[in-house]
Amino acid sequence: MAAPKGFHYYEGVLFYDLLFPVPSLEAVKEFQVREDDVFLATYPKSGTTWTAEILSLIRNSDDIDSIDKVPLLKRVPCIELVNPEENCIPELKLLETMGSPRYIRTHLIKRLLPCEIFTAKPKVVYVARNPKDVLISYYEFKLHPWSWEEYFDNFLKGNVCYGSWFENVEYWWEHRNDDNVLFVFYEDMIRDLKGHVRKIADFLNKPLDEATLNEITRRSSFDVMKENPNANFKAPFGDGLRLLRRGKPGIWKSRLTEAENEAIEKAFSRRMQEIKIEFSFYS
Incomplete structure (x- = not known):
């Protein structure tokens, strides 16, 4: 299958030429992982920027103000x-x-990650989001060359940048009980942000006092982050959209037709039932 103009396939997965050239993807596999590394793994548009800010605030909890002027991409590359x-x-x-x-x-996805991530066993925080909302948010992010109809079909087939949503989620869900893995749901983070900041901090062995916990929760709230240009920066492609936009679950309900919803159900629901994973706002 030929890749669209400006894109290429690497080991069967579609990538954007400008951001993900083949030499960079090849070098990732040989990257030397340290045991004390912390990986944030997600499928695109699943709360990555939001969770990266939480992780960075926890890492610098002794001096939160020191990171105010440092772009998030520098803190969590x-x-x-x-x-x-x-x-x-x-x-x-x-x-x-x-x-x-x-x-x-x-x-x-798992087969493109650094080989040493499976031997060094660094801590991994994985965030999963309802695929129906991911589909809408990822389309609007414009990391593709297609019309809505073309994009919709390609998303269900896993033929979008970074590949299959299901393949990405499935591996980490199957390893959710590993000691070095914390698997959380985007929708649960929205429902209880403070509780999840505490959960993540405890997982990282960085317990927080109440005042620091409250401050990190405040700074990582959607409204505060949306106004922070070092966290909510513009994407270097497409229309230069900000990475943080709505931050609401269930957006698919006002966007998908009945036929489109049925197509997603057919593509994902049986496989989700097989691995016993459930999402809020899925139906």
């Missing part, structure tokens, strides 16, 4: 990304120079 606004230097080059513990984000 995306390992597979080549940033065109930084002279196209791969983010993994930045990671190689960072002190421990490094906080690292990724959207890659």
Whole structure:
């Protein structure tokens, strides 16, 4: 299958040429993982920026104000990304120079991740979001060249940038009980942000006093983050959309037709039942 103009396939997965060139993706596999690394893994548009800010605030909980002027991409780099606004230097080059513990984000499926992630066993926070809302949000993010109808069909087939939503989620769901994995749901984070900040901090062995917990919860609220240009930066492609937009669950209900909803149900529901994963706002 030929990739659309401006895109390429790497090991059967579609990627955007400008941001994810083949040499960068190949280098990711050989990346040296440290045992004290912390990975944030998600499928795109599943609360990645939001959770990265929470992780960064927890990491710097002794001096939260010190990170105010540091862009989030510098604090929690995306390992597979080549940033065109930084002279196209791969983010993994930045990671190689960072002190421990490094906080690292990724959207890659299991077979494209660093090989050492499975032997060094760093801590991994995985965030999963209702696929119906992911479909809408990812379409609006414009990391594709298609009309709505074309995009919808390709999303269900897993033929979008970063590949299959289900393949991404399935691996980490199956490993959700591993000691080094914390699997959380986007919708649950919205419902109880403070509780999830505490849960993540405890998982990272960074217990927070009540005052710090409250401040991190405040700073990582959607309304505060949306006004923070170092967290809610513009995407370096498409229409330059801000990464944080609505932050509401169940957006699909006002966007999908009955036929489109039935198509998603047919594509995902049986497989979700097989692995026993359920999402809020799915029906």
